[in-house]
Amino acid sequence: DIQMTQSPFTLSASVGDRVTITCRASQSISAWLAWYQQKPGKAPKLLIYDASTLASGVPSRFSGSASGTEFTLTISSLQPDDFATYYCQQYNSYSTFGQGTKVEIK
């Protein structure tokens, strides 16, 4: 099965910072990757799918990119509402999620 390794586990940042979260697949998954944001007690919210397609209603400060088996979620200018946990999800073979990255206030 395909393993998804996210880094970092925790990230401390300030409002306005550019933030990058990485997800590495254990084998090729083409561009079959999504990113989610989750806040405590809430369901995940879809941000990006197919590695770089912005989901409906998601602010343009969120973007996704891919290089081989490494995928990146970038927040261009961190906003107060962005402090949350972020997950990647592969759907090339069945589906698996990364372990999550918690973005905290610095």
Added chain:
Amino acid sequence: QVQLQESGPGLVKPSETLSLTCTVSGGSISGYYWSWIRQPPGKGLEWIGYIYYSGSTNYNPSLKSRVTISLDTSKNQFSLKLSSVTAADTAVYYCARAVGGRAVAGLAHWGQGTLVTVSS
């Protein structure tokens, strides 16, 4: 806008079967794939499986022997059964639907989640 709502017992005894239902409103079950995902307290997300409106299913290999997902189109509902549960199955269980007619590619619509605790 499609909405999903999970329902079912919040407490299940070890070795018994966990049963949950997801009711879909604001749209039809037809034409889409419907998924179950779970999240143990304080941990990450785990995909359980999905069902297509035609009735075909696909399950996480690690859970396949214990999982059954079914649907009732007349009620616009789909259901999850997980047998022989243990404490490791304690989690918030979510139902979800992907964008467009995709299987699990981009789960855009989620229920609020329901906590199921396995305990005697």
